[in-house]
Amino acid sequence: MRFLFDAEAGKEQLILKGESFKYIIKVRRHKIGDELGFRQKESSETLYRYKIINIDGRSAALELISAEDEQVTAPKQLHIGWCVVDSKSVEKVLPLLNELGVAKITFIYCDRSQKNFKPDFKRYERILENSMQQCGRSEMMDFDEVKNIEAFVKQNPQTVVFDFCDEVLDDSSDIDTVLIGSEGGLSEAERAFLENQKIVRLDTPMILRSETAATAIASKILL
Numbered sequence: 469m470r471f472l473f474d475a476e477a478g479k480e481q482l483i484l485k486g487e488s489f490k491y492i493i494k495v496r497r498h499k500i501g502d503e504l505g506f507r508q509k510e511s512s513e514t515l516y517r518y519k520i521i522n523i524d525g526r527s528a529a530l531e532l533i534s535a536e537d538e539q540v541t542a543p544k545q546l547h548i549g550w551c552v553v554d555s556k557s558v559e560k561v562l563p564l565l566n567e568l569g570v571a572k573i574t575f576i577y578c579d580r581s582q583k584n585f586k587p588d589f590k591r592y593e594r595i596l597e598n599s600m601q602q603c604g605r606s607e608m609m610d611f612d613e614v615k616n617i618e619a620f621v622k623q624n625p626q627t628v629v630f631d632f633c634d635e636v637l638d639d640s641s642d643i644d645t646v647l648i649g650s651e652g653g654l655s656e657a658e659r660a661f662l663e664n665q666k667i668v669r670l671d672t673p674m675i676l677r678s679e680t681a682a683t684a685i686a687s688k689i690l691l
Contacts, residue, residue, distance in 0.1 A: 469496065470604035471505035473597055477516045478508065482530040493528055503533065509597070512606050513539045540606045542569020544690050546643070549620045549627060551578035551650035552585050552613075553678045561679045562592060563599040565609070568686045572610040576620050576647075579655035587613060617658050620647065621665065629667045630685055631659070637668040643689050648681050 472492070476482055484492055492498050500523060506516045515538040518530035548565075550558075552575050565573070575587045589611050596609055614620045621627050624645045630637075631654060637643075647662075654662070670676070670684055 469601055471507050471515060472601055473509050473512075474506045475508065477506035478514070478532075478535065480532050482506065482518055482532070484528040484530065485526065489526065489528055493523060499523070504530065507606065509608075512600075512608065513537055515606070538606070540604045542571070542690055544569070544644075545571045546686060546689055547572040547574065547624065547645040548682060548686065549574050549576055549617075549624065549645065549647040550678070550682060551576050551617075551648065551654075552581035552587065553650050554582075554585055555588050555591070557677070557679045558587070558592070559595060561683050562595050563602075564683050565686055566596050566599040566605060567603045568683075568690050569605070570609060570686050570690070571607075572612065574612040574614060574620060576614050576617055578617055578650050579658055580652040581650045587611065617647070617654075618661060621662070627665055629654075629662050629665045630669065630681055631662075631667050633667040633669050635666075635668050636671045637685065637688055639688070646685055646689070648678060648685065651678055 472488060474482065474488065492504065498504065498520060500520050502520050504518050504520070506518060507514065515536055516532060517534045519533050520528055521531045522529040546569070548570055550573055577583070592611060593608070600606070614623070627645045627647050628643045629647045631649065670688070676684065
């Protein structure tokens with residue numbers, strides 16, 4: 469754990485109770501004298517460091533020792549346009565995409581997206597908060613949604629498409645926006661619309677699931 473989110477972070481004294489207390493004292497087994505990092509969700513660029521000064525049965529008292537602007541972000545920006553898939557598939561890889569440094573995901577209702585699937589942004593944000601506390605990332609990933617691929621490309625004309633083609637995505641590719649299809653891939657009408665966009669693939673003979681493709685492409689571009 470690199471830090472904890474706490475709405476009271478920044479005050480001279482911090483009292484941990486409930487789940488935060490259980491995690492820090494019971495699970496992580498921190499003791500008096502240990503130093504811990506905290507951030508506020510609304511102004512997460514500042515890292516507050518506290519020292520544990522007292523522990524009783526249900527709470528722990530901490531004292532502020534420093535506050536510094538300490539932003540932890542990826543050196544590159546990547547925006548993924550992701551055709552809507554089952555939220556469970558997104559949730560499985562969201563911590564991985566967060567750790568890799570993906571800046572934004574826009575969910576797109578493509579021709580082969582099942583319309584009953586709706587992105588659950590509130591749940592995604594809770595998953596991201598836990599991931600950020602573990603990996604140290606200080607900036608929350610952004611989410612958006614658009615009605616179709618045409619709308620996404622209009623907003624992001626530099627979009628590179630991940631699909632079947634001859635061009636392999638290489639390590640030096642300067643890509644900041646990539647489009648990934650849903651399960652079943654892009655429709656023929658969508659491929660016709662995207663024929664003037666740059667199209668790339670990964671160097672593998674395997675058929676990748678949507679969430680696998682998102683993770684692999686993010687790794688290739690950002691690391």
